[in-house]
Amino acid sequence: MIEFKKVGKTFKDGFEALKNINLHVHKGELLTLIGPSGCGKTTTMMMINRLLEPTSGEIHVNGKNIKDQNPVDLRRNIGYVIQQIGLFPHMTIEENVALVPKLKKWSKDKYMKRVDELLKLVGLEPEVFKKRYPSELSGGQQQRIGVIRALAAEPPVVLMDEPFSALDPISREQLQDELVTLQDNIQKTIVFVTHDMDEALKIADRIAIMQGGEIIQLDTPDQILRHPKNTFVEEFIGEERLNKHSNGKTAESLMFERIATVKANRGLAEALQVMKETTVNSLMVTNRDGELEGVLYLHDLEQHYPDETKKVIDIMTSVKTKVAIDTPYAEVAEIFAKENPATIPVLDNGRLVGLITRSSMMRGLAGMKQQSEERV
Amino acid sequence: MDWGDFIDTVRDDWPEILIAVQEHLYLSFISILIGILISVPAGIIISRLKKIAEFVIGITAVFQTIPSLALFGFLLPVLGIGTTPAIIALTVYALLPILRNTYTGIIGVDESLIQAGKGMGMTSNQILWKIELPLALPIIMAGIRTATVLTIGVATLATFIAAGGLGDIIYRGLSTINNELVLAGAIPAALLAILFDAILRGIEKMVTPKGLK
Numbered sequence: 001m002i003e004f005k006k007v008g009k010t011f012k013d014g015f016e017a018l019k020n021i022n023l024h025v026h027k028g029e030l031l032t033l034i035g036p037s038g039c040g041k042t043t044t045m046m047m048i049n050r051l052l053e054p055t056s057g058e059i060h061v062n063g064k065n066i067k068d069q070n071p072v073d074l075r076r077n078i079g080y081v082i083q084q085i086g087l088f089p090h091m092t093i094e095e096n097v098a099l100v101p102k103l104k105k106w107s108k109d110k111y112m113k114r115v116d117e118l119l120k121l122v123g124l125e126p127e128v129f130k131k132r133y134p135s136e137l138s139g140g141q142q143q144r145i146g147v148i149r150a151l152a153a154e155p156p157v158v159l160m161d162e163p164f165s166a167l168d169p170i171s172r173e174q175l176q177d178e179l180v181t182l183q184d185n186i187q188k189t190i191v192f193v194t195h196d197m198d199e200a201l202k203i204a205d206r207i208a209i210m211q212g213g214e215i216i217q218l219d220t221p222d223q224i225l226r227h228p229k230n231t232f233v234e235e236f237i238g239e240e241r242l243n244k245h246s247n248g249k250t251a252e253s254l255m256f257e258r259i260a261t262v263k264a265n266r267g268l269a270e271a272l273q274v275m276k277e278t279t280v281n282s283l284m285v286t287n288r289d290g291e292l293e294g295v296l297y298l299h300d301l302e303q304h305y306p307d308e309t310k311k312v313i314d315i316m317t318s319v320k321t322k323v324a325i326d327t328p329y330a331e332v333a334e335i336f337a338k339e340n341p342a343t344i345p346v347l348d349n350g351r352l353v354g355l356i357t358r359s360s361m362m363r364g365l366a367g368m369k370q371q372s373e374e375r376v
Numbered sequence: 377m378d379w380g381d382f383i384d385t386v387r388d389d390w391p392e393i394l395i396a397v398q399e400h401l402y403l404s405f406i407s408i409l410i411g412i413l414i415s416v417p418a419g420i421i422i423s424r425l426k427k428i429a430e431f432v433i434g435i436t437a438v439f440q441t442i443p444s445l446a447l448f449g450f451l452l453p454v455l456g457i458g459t460t461p462a463i464i465a466l467t468v469y470a471l472l473p474i475l476r477n478t479y480t481g482i483i484g485v486d487e488s489l490i491q492a493g494k495g496m497g498m499t500s501n502q503i504l505w506k507i508e509l510p511l512a513l514p515i516i517m518a519g520i521r522t523a524t525v526l527t528i529g530v531a532t533l534a535t536f537i538a539a540g541g542l543g544d545i546i547y548r549g550l551s552t553i554n555n556e557l558v559l560a561g562a563i564p565a566a567l568l569a570i571l572f573d574a575i576l577r578g579i580e581k582m583v584t585p586k587g588l589k
Contacts (some may be wrong), residue, residue, distance in 0.1 A: 049495055076497030086492030090510050090585030100496050133587030149496075159495075 001027040001189040002048060002157060007057035009043055009213075017043040019213040020057070027156075028187040032200040035210035035236070041193045044210070045159050048191060049078045061157060076104055079150030079158035079188070083166050085142050087134035093119075093145055094130040100153040111152070118148035122178065140171030147179070151186070160192045164199065176202055197237055201225070209233055251327040254364035255346045255354030261286050264293045264313040268305055271296055271312050284345060284352055285316045292345055292352040294318045322347055323356070329365065332356060378556075385556040392545065397564055399540035404527045404568075407463050411470030411523055416516065419478025420504065429479060436472040444469065444530045448537050462531075462539030469530055470523040477519025481512030514584040521576040528569040532561070542568075 002025040009018040018040045025031045033041035046052040047059055050071040059066050066074055087096050094115050101111035116126040122144040134142055143163060150158050164172045180203055183190065194200050200207050201221045208218040209232075217229040228234040260278040262271045264285050271283060281298040294316035304315045321341050323332060325348040335344060336358060346354040356364075386393065422429040442450070447465050455461035485508050493503045509516075535543030542561045549557030 051491075051495060072497050072499055074497075075495060080492070080495035082488060082492055082495065084486070084488035084492075086486075086488045088489060088493075088507060089587045091587065099498075103497055103502070135587055 001025055001062060002191065003060040004044070004047075005058045005060070007044075007047065007054045007059060009040070009047065009052065010055045017213055018054075021213075021215060023208065023215060023218070025189055025191060027189055029205040030183055030190040030192060030203060031206050031208060032192045032194055032204040033208050033210060034194055034197065034200045035216075037195065039210040040213040041195075041210050042161060045161055045191055045193050048157070048159055049075045049080060076100055076153060077155050077157070079153075079155040081143075081146050081150045081158070081160040081163040083162040085134075085139075085146045085163075085166070087142055087145055087149070089134050092131050092133055093137070096134065096145060097149045097152050099149065104153050106153070114152060118152060121182065122148055138171070139167050140175060143167060143171075143175060144178070147175075147182075151188070155188070157189045157191070160190060162193055162195065165194065165196065172199075179203055209236060211236075249329045249364050250325070251323050251329075251332055251344075251346045251356060252325050252354075254329065254332060254361045255356045256360045257354045259284055259352070259355050261352065262296060262312055263288070264311070264316070266312050267308075268301060268310055268312065268315070272301055272305065275301070282342070284355070285312055286352055290351045292319060292322065292347060292350070295345075319345055321345075324348070325353060329361075332361060336361070382556045382559055385554070386560050389545070389557070389560055393542075393560055393564060396540065396542045396545050396561065397568070399544075400528070400531055400542045400565065400568065403459065403462055403466060403531045403534055403539060403541050404524070407466035407527050407531075408470050408520070408524055410463070410467045411474055411527075412520060414467070415471050415474035415519075416478050419475050419516075420482060422475075423479050423482040423508075426483070433472070433476055433479065436468075436475050439468045440472045444533050445536065448533055452537060457537040457539070459539045461537055462534035462541075465537075466527050466531055466534070470527050473522040473526065474516070474519045477522075478512065478516050481515030481519075482508050484515065485511045510585055511588070514580055514588070517576065517580040517583055521573060521580060524572050524576055525569050528565065528572060532565050 002023075004021045004023040007018060007021045007023075008016070010016045017038075021040075021044065023044070033044055035041050043052060047054050048061065048066070050066060061074070061078070087093075088099075091099070094112075097115045097118060098111045101114060106114075115130065119126040119129055124141065124144060129137070129141075134145070137145065146163065147160075150160075164175050167175065176199060183203075192200075192203065204221055206218060206220055207224055209216045209224070211232055217224060217233050219227075224233065225237065228237055260274055260280050261284045262274050264287055274283060275281065275298060283296045285293045285296050287293050293313065295318075296312055296316045300315045300317070304310050321335060321339055322345045323335070325346055327346075332344065335341065342357065344356040345352055346356060418432065422432050439447075444465075447468065448462070451461045451465050455464065489507055489511075490503060493507050494500075498506065531541050532543035532546060534541045535547045542565045545561030546558050546565075547561075549555065549559075549561060
């Protein structure tokens with residue numbers, strides 16, 4: 001759909017922004033260009049709608065060399081979403097969305113229908129929002145309009161230049177989710193520039209990682225996580241994400257959270273009661289702050305039960321094996337293999353937050369929901 | 377000074393005052409109109425050629441610093457006396473505020489909006505007419521307002537090159553040491569300035585795009 005053939009770009013000041021780029025964006029895919037600032041990702045994008053002209057090489061969109069096309073006509077067939085949103089403040093939402101269809105001389109009926117259709121697509125009620133001005137909308141709503149404005153004239157190609165990076169984290173997540181759903185329906189060819197790896201991994205069909213004007217690696221998110229091409233890519237993805245991905249999961253996703261606990265200073269009768277209620281044969285013992293003190297086993301409890309002076313703290317066993325919440329799966333598996341514990345408590349800054357059993361680990365690995373309670 | 381005398385003077389000279397007001401408005405309007413016709417397009421052009429913008433605005437600023445009476449004097453040997461040189465002098469005064477505001481208004485339009493418009497396939501003409509001018513209009517109008525008030529004031533000096541206007545009455549009053557007559561010229565001049573300032577402020581509000589209020 002979009003093809004870069006040996007494209008280079010050197011700016012007037014001598015800065016070589018792009019070196020001999022070859023890139024093929026397939027029809028209907030969402031490709032993200034990602035890299036540190038100055039890597040050439042925005043330059044690459046801006047050459048697709050001829051906001052910048054390449055110094056060397058050719059770019060073809062839909063099989064045609066864009067150099068032979070009128071830039072204005074070309075741009076009207078390529079949607080464009082920018083980071084600053086760029087809604088025209090003196091135009092209503094309706095006027096903003098209908099702008100390109102009007103430029104393309106659509107009939108009024110046709111573009112009015114289209115505006116309603118698009119507003120509904122992003123969950124904004126047309127009757128409520130059509131006549132409003134951009135300043136009356138929240139940032140997230142504004143960028144929703146920015147996105148549908150780009151889609152208004154049904155362009156086969158859409159360019160998005162860090163469209164969500166100026167939004168607050170919650171709106172950003174929402175818009176990313178919506179974009180993924182939207183793309184499932186509309187199947188446009190989207191080139192999406194971002195510097196946020198999480199965003200790229202979440203939305204992209206393929207990711208092109210750029211550095212110094214070159215594409216270092218171009219592959220699916222999965223392949224990039226599994227086989228980062230070099231140390232730059234590894235660093236760019238970040239060690240944490242690599243661990244998370246290649247090893248599957250961390251302790252957090254392997255544990256179950258609703259655990260039976262008892263406070264260290266309680267009496268034995270009470271502990272027995274809790275065990276009966278929850279039908280478990282061991283209880284995690286915590287202090288007032290929720291920090292793990294030890295574990296109480298049923299057989300110890302039964303043995304000491306007649307002594308009414310004893311408290312939980314006197315007969316509990318200390319816990320040697322425990323893991324932090326961000327411990328990777330590999331380590332957890334290692335502990336089960338070597339020490340064969342029945343359970344591994346998971347701590348977050350000393351506080352007990354969950355337990356891993358062999359079965360909860362299996363469920364976590366399979367991506368299944370943890371059961372609300374575990375019988376151990 | 378006696379208000380009774382003043383009212384008598386106004387009553388007696390009413391036809392002359394009316395004619396002077398008409399002349400005054402004529403001088404001011406034509407000058408501002410020409411000023412707008414020159415400055416707005418010039419402002420648009422220099423907003424495209426930022427390198428020469430400072431230079432062009434600088435020239436009009438120099439004109440502005442010439443004392444108004446002196447400017448009429450300068451033009452006298454070149455253009456003689458009468459309405460035409462007066463209009464030229466007044467136009468020169470109207471240039472700067474309109475030019476400067478047109479320029480600032482247009483370059484003040486958020487760069488990302490221009491980028492968005494361009495990226496969506498608007499031609500530079502469409503960007504000018506649909507984005508830049510509507511958004512710059514309140515600022516351009518403010519410039520026109522400043523120019524109007526200024527011109528109505530300076531136009532009282534047109535009498536010195538025989539171009540008429542309320543200056544005639546003021547000057548006549550001054551030379552005959554007739555305070556009432558001076559006021560009969562000065563008060564209408566001040567009222568005109570205030571009136572047009574108010575009217576233009578109304579227009580300024582009207583042209584401010586709804587989404588920006």
